[in-house]
Amino acid sequence: MPLSTNPPSLPPLNWLRAFEAAARLMSFTQAGREIGVTQSAISQNVRLLEAHLGERLFERLPHRLELTESGKAYLPAVQDGFQRIGSGTREVFGPIRRDRVTVRATPGFAVAWLAPRIADFYAQAPDVNLRIVSSIWDLGFEAGAADLEVRYGDGDWPGLHCGRLTVDRVFPVASPKVAADLAADPATLADRRLLHTIGFRVTWPRWLDSAGLSQIVDGSGGDHFDTAVTALAIAERGLGVALSRSSLAAERLARGTLVAPFETALETDEAFFLVWPTNAPLSTDAERFADWLRGQAD
Structure with a gap:
């Protein structure tokens, strides 16, 4: 049988089913009965798989089958794959x-x-x-x-029930040490990395204008994140100052892992809403x- 020399891609599932059943039962006939196809269909699917992989998986001996070394090595991976698919299916789509x-x-x-x-x-x-x-x-x-x-x-959001869950104020937060330095001298904010969260209307430039710091701090500098929780985690480690919403910073402020070093806080009409169609x-x-x-x- 000519074997392919091309790098193998993921084989069709029916080829793998035929191989796994035949290898487990050591019989094309019994594998066919288990799956519900003919012995010749199992044999053909195994041959197609071997050609696809470029390796023989079985030694076809008189009256019996034996796995080749490649077949022995491949069988656990195939069985593990089927077990993972089965477990995932039950977990996601079970009763x-x-x-x-x-x-x-x-x-x-x-x-x-x-x-x-x-x-x-x-x-x-x-x-x-x-x-x-x-x-x-x-x-x-x-x-x-x-x-x-x-x-x-x-x-x-048209077509959705909307129930407001939070009323937010926006202000900078930082680790206790960084916050203490900023409270002592707000101008040192210019030396700190600003942590931005993408998608919020109230941004660092707006807060800096309100706090009277826009002339000494570049509100466009720093790092940008697509989720606020990342910015807060980095601020907790003393690596920057995050502009946070009160609803998201509340627990960290209560624990003391974050501190609000400035009195200026901006109101925002944005909030978290519970919605459904x-x-x-x-x-x-x-x-x-x-x-x-x-x-x-x-």
Whole structure:
């Protein structure tokens, strides 16, 4: 049989199924019975796989099969792949999924606002299973993608129920040591790395104007991040100063890992909102989680 010399790509699934069953049962006939095809179909699929890989996987001896060294080496990888696919399918699409509430939220909200409060929901609703998925940008409400979503913005999203969860103020935060230096001499902010979060309306230049520091600090300098939680984590390590929303910095401020060194804080009409489609009624469990979120906001 001529063997291919081209680098092999991922083989078709039916070829791999035929190989795995034949190798496990050491019989093309029994493999065919298990899968529900003929012995010749198993043999043909194995030959196609061998040609694709450029290696023989079986020695076809009188009245029996033996795996070649390549076949012995390949079999565990194929079986592991099938096991992973099976486990992943059961985890994502198993019976419990029907009762799971899928909530899409930004990483910043999930880590900084939701995680510190979620123990209360677990205590109130131990029978409700959640699936929290990340969403940085507004991707729309694809059919079936989520039951609920937490978005940051002004709440103007046609076709969606919108319930405000936060009232935010915007101000710089830094590690305790950096904050102490800035409080003693605000002008030293010019020597610090500014940490920006992309997508927010209130930005460093606006805050610097309000604080009277725009003449000495370049508000365009520094690093930019597409999620606030990254900027806050870097600020905690004393590597820069983040312009944060009060709802996202609150827990770190309470723990003392971040400090607000300046009194100037700007109001913003942007906030985190709980949203879901007006044409899609919530399940009982999704309604329970929505009620809990609204209660936390109140």
